Amino acid sequence: MTIQESGTARPAGRPRSEKAEKAIIEATLDLIAEGMGVSELSIEAIAAKAGVGKTTIYRRWSNKEDLVVDALSTLKAPLPPLAGTSVRDDLVSLLDAMRQESGEARSRCVMNIAMGEADRYPRLMERFMKRAVEPRRRAMREVIERGIATGELRADLDVDMGMAIISGAMLWHTKWGPAGDLPADLPSRVVDVALSGMAP
Amino acid sequence: MTIQESGTARPAGRPRSEKAEKAIIEATLDLIAEGMGVSELSIEAIAAKAGVGKTTIYRRWSNKEDLVVDALSTLKAPLPPLAGTSVRDDLVSLLDAMRQESGEARSRCVMNIAMGEADRYPRLMERFMKRAVEPRRRAMREVIERGIATGELRADLDVDMGMAIISGAMLWHTKWGPAGDLPADLPSRVVDVALSGMAP
Amino acid sequence: MTIQESGTARPAGRPRSEKAEKAIIEATLDLIAEGMGVSELSIEAIAAKAGVGKTTIYRRWSNKEDLVVDALSTLKAPLPPLAGTSVRDDLVSLLDAMRQESGEARSRCVMNIAMGEADRYPRLMERFMKRAVEPRRRAMREVIERGIATGELRADLDVDMGMAIISGAMLWHTKWGPAGDLPADLPSRVVDVALSGMAP
Amino acid sequence: MTIQESGTARPAGRPRSEKAEKAIIEATLDLIAEGMGVSELSIEAIAAKAGVGKTTIYRRWSNKEDLVVDALSTLKAPLPPLAGTSVRDDLVSLLDAMRQESGEARSRCVMNIAMGEADRYPRLMERFMKRAVEPRRRAMREVIERGIATGELRADLDVDMGMAIISGAMLWHTKWGPAGDLPADLPSRVVDVALSGMAP
DNA sequence: CAGTAACCGAGACGGTACGTCCCGTCTTCAC
DNA sequence: GTGAAGACGGGACGTACCGTCTCGGTTACTG
Incomplete structure (x- = not known):
């Protein structure tokens, strides 16, 4: 006993x-x-x-890598809840979460590392991608695929292309847009242009 | 003497x-x-x-910074000649130049530094931006502004937003798209979606 | 209770x-x-x-000092019984005890510590002297003083000098004499020369 | 050329x-x-x-050992010149050199190391003996051997025993004699007792 | 005979020094 | 004057122990 x-x-x-x-x-x-x-x-x-x-x-x-991975993965904010009312609303929610994170020094450093040191620390990146980036990408992918299914998005849309245009626009503004914090209406403006196109 | x-x-x-x-x-x-x-x-x-x-x-x-700036500025390929026939053609030309550069290890490292170490070496970035990045951004800006003037692009288009969507989409594919070299038709596909939008 | x-x-x-x-x-x-x-x-x-x-x-x-003092003081062999028949015999007995101790690794280390680390660990030395060294010195001092009293030793002999010559000679042999164990007849030879002098 | x-x-x-x-x-x-x-x-x-x-x-x-050997061997004072007038005078000269060195902190530390750490750093000791101790021992040995040859010392004197008694007495006083610096007349007193013996 | 208090081992703690490596600077000789 | 070689003071590395501390579990007396 x-x-x-x-x-x-x-x-x-x-x-x-x-x-x-x-x-x-x-x-x-x-x-x-x-x-x-x-x-x-x-x-x-x-x-x-x-x-x-x-x-x-x-x-x-x-x-060092193991420590950094652990440290960074404690950092990522939880995914925002998605209303599911429309593709547009969900995409704006996702981008707004990105915008808010980019305003915090700690989260910004995650981006720096993710983008700048990826080649040098491949194991770090691999693990970090899995823990922190992948869930966000999956969420956006699901929104877009759902949009295609419901007819809100073009039936022939390449999902990767959709993610690239929307995420990439936010990314570009973060790194190279006008200095200072991202404006609060940026997410909705990005989504609007991305959905309806640049041509008249 | x-x-x-x-x-x-x-x-x-x-x-x-x-x-x-x-x-x-x-x-x-x-x-x-x-x-x-x-x-x-x-x-x-x-x-x-x-x-x-x-x-x-x-x-x-x-x-070190001085040396790196000098080294990197020997690297940037000259801007591609722009046909000027249409906004679409010019944008595809610019993106195709990006695509080709991203295939070379040496040019790819430029991106890494530009995106990852910008915060740490501000003087380097400042000088590097001026010599290498600024000309490319100016070129694209001119193409977009010209497109707005000729009516090829929406009159209410935010130029920065246009640049963000197009450059950002390429950037996203470079860093996070499907592995391997970028496909040759990527630039035209990016431009098509960007111009006509994701919605049906 | x-x-x-x-x-x-x-x-x-x-x-x-x-x-x-x-x-x-x-x-x-x-x-x-x-x-x-x-x-x-x-x-x-x-x-x-x-x-x-x-x-x-x-x-x-x-x-550490307390432990070392305790450990070392469990070590010192008891003083040899002195026959008291003559100064010479008693001195030889004392030196022979020294000789025997010097043959044991454990006792030899006591000497090393006593001689080499005295300055660094004064409290250790003080306590170690009291417990282990002092009794031996007192014994030899008494033998010499008795010898002076009985006329076996010169009346004008400086007691410290006598101890120095006899103990010092053993000490010197231990540390710097011909390698190997001390010969069994060393104590008597030391005493003989010390008593009758080096001059003819 | x-x-x-x-x-x-x-x-x-x-x-x-x-x-x-x-x-x-x-x-x-x-x-x-x-x-x-x-x-x-x-x-x-x-x-x-x-x-x-x-x-x-x-x-x-x-x-560390190599450094310590080098450091210590820069330290040993040169041997005193020997008058050669008599064995007694030469021995007093040698002991007086010992006495003076023992008054300096730096030289005293040499003794500590020589006596206390010999077993722990055998290579150090070997080299240190050769460079610093051996010359002094040889000098004293020569004085004693010369004394035996000239008849100033007993013909049957064991040279090692002579060195042991004289050096050992100084050594004993240094470590265990009355506290404080060695008195200036100690060398001559040691030599006198050693030469003529403790017995009357 | 159950409680309990000091004991036991194991091992993590904040530290210090190790000997190695490489940094950017400096000092020398050869050309 | 320039170039290579290489020593310089400095600082971080990852390791090994230091002496202290905090655990869960043990032991033997006490109530």
């Missing part, structure tokens, strides 16, 4: 501190938000900022 | 080796093309790859 | 394991005998060698 | 800084004199005190 029969027995010794773990993640995000790239990020700086020994970091993540 | 009497007096001593200069630029571009970001790029690595002493580099460029 | 009424009441809870205590002392001596100095000696190594948690050590000794 | 034909051609590149080398040695000796043993001595501390990068140390000495 053993006392401890649960599936995974707690390992011996002092358990790992959740507080330290959070402090490390926070420090990592702060440093990235301050404009550091993955390669400039130093474990030593993270440890110092988190008030933690280097060992405590290496005990949890064996390399 | 002087031997050298041309207008701009040659400075005394051994002249700088053009060969070394080219080797340095080449090595820099190679390393960037191999996936290195600006911050990972090291003068030491460039010198080693170029078969040159570190002094030889620092004598010519006082810091 | 209490069961336990002896003078010092046993504290509540599980009593400390004597086995662990002995294992710790043994491990400490072993490590010192293997050539470790006090500063190289690590609690972690002692704990590992003793098969004991580090806590178990720190619960008993608050610092 | 080469210009540089000397035996060992100067290697290319910037030559090593003698200043840095001296600063490192000085810092090492200072730290040892402050009571640090070899094992407590840290390269990082030496580098900081010397105002030098760690690389600069590791470029010259591949490990």
Whole structure:
């Protein structure tokens, strides 16, 4: 009649501190938000900022990439609820979530890394894509496919092309549009032009 | 009695080796093309790859940014000639130039830097934008404005929005579209959808 | 009505394991005998060698010095009985005890610590001197003073000088004499030369 | 008709800084004199005190022992000139040199290391013995052997025993005699007792 | 004989120093 | 004057232990 029969027995010794773990993640995000790239990020700086020994970091993540993936994936806001009333409304909702995220330093740094360091840290990207980007892409894809099915969108529309035009327009404004925060009406304007076209 | 009497007096001593200069630029571009970001790029690595002493580099460029700007600006392909027959044709020409560049590792790295390290190296970006990006944006802007004037495009079209939709769609395909090189008909398909819209 | 009424009441809870205590002392001596100095000696190594948690050590000794003093003081052989027949015989007995001790690794390490780390660990030395060295010095001093009183030694002999010459000669042989164990006849030879002098 | 034909051609590149080398040695000796043993001595501390990068140390000495040997062997005072008038005078000269050295912190640390860390750093000791200790021992051995030859010392005197008694007595006083500096007349008193013996 | 308090091991904690690597600068000789 | 070689001070790396702490579980006396 053993006392401890649960599936995974707690390992011996002092358990790992959740507080330290959070402090490390926070420090990592702060440093990235301050404009550091993955390669400039130093474990030593993270440890110092988190008030933690280097060992405590290496005990949890064996390399910088693993830590960065974990840190970034705690960051992505949850997907907005989609009203489902019309394709236009849903697309505006999705873009507005993007717009809001782009206003926060922390989320902006995610974009920087996603776009600028993809080639250099392929494993990072692969994992980050899976955890953070893929769900958003899937959501938009479903909206567009639904629009085609209901006849709200052209029957011959290439779904990828639709995603490219809508997401790409937001992306372009984020990086290269007029300086400053994105205007609140940008999402609806993007969707309107994308849906009805540039030609008269 | 002087031997050298041309207008701009040659400075005394051994002249700088053009060969070394080219080797340095080449090595820099190679390393960037191999996936290195600006911050990972090291003068030491460039010198080693170029078969040159570190002094030889620092004598010519006082810091890494200057060298990178010079290196990148040797790279950008000249703008394609625009037929001017129609807005559609000109836009397709511009996008096709983007498509071709995106197939070369060296040009792709330019995009990475432009998108990922902009925040960290503002002086680099400023100069790089001026030399390499601005001409392309101006060209597209002119095409769109001309289209509005001739009535080929909607009179109420926001020019920035037009650029965002068209450039953004290409950009999106480059970074996040189906893997592999961009298909040759992508530019025309992007322009067609952008012009006539996604709605039926 | 209490069961336990002896003078010092046993504290509540599980009593400390004597086995662990002995294992710790043994491990400490072993490590010192293997050539470790006090500063190289690590609690972690002692704990590992003793098969004991580090806590178990720190619960008993608050610092390394205390542990080392305790360990070393379990070590010193008892003083040899002195026949008292003559100064010469007693001195030879004392030196022979030194010789025998110097043959054991554990005792030799005591000398090393006494001579090499005295300056660095003054509290250790103070306590170690009191427990282990002082009795031996007192014994030799008494023999010499008795010799002066009985006329076996020169009346004008400086007692410290006598101790220095006799102990110092043994010491010198231990550290810097011909390699290997000290020869069994060394004590008597030292005493003979010391008593009658080097001059003819 | 080469210009540089000397035996060992100067290697290319910037030559090593003698200043840095001296600063490192000085810092090492200072730290040892402050009571640090070899094992407590840290390269990082030496580098900081010397105002030098760690690389600069590791470029010259591949490990701590090599550095310590070099540092210590710059320290030993030159042997005193021996008058040669009599064995007694020469022995007093040698012991007086010992006495003077024992008054300096830096030299005292040499003794500590020589006696206390010998077992732990055998390679260090071997090299240190050769460079610093051996010459002194040889000098004393020669004085004693000469004394035996001239009849100033007993013909049957064991030379090692003579060295042991005389050096050992000084050694004993240094480590365990009355506290404070050794009195100036100690060498002559040691020699007198050693030569004529303790017995009346 | 159940409670309970000090013990035990294991192992995570914040640190320090290690020896290595590479940075960008500097100093030298050869050309 | 330029070029290569390479030493310089500096800083981050990832590892190994340090001495402290915090766990779950054990043990032996106590009520």
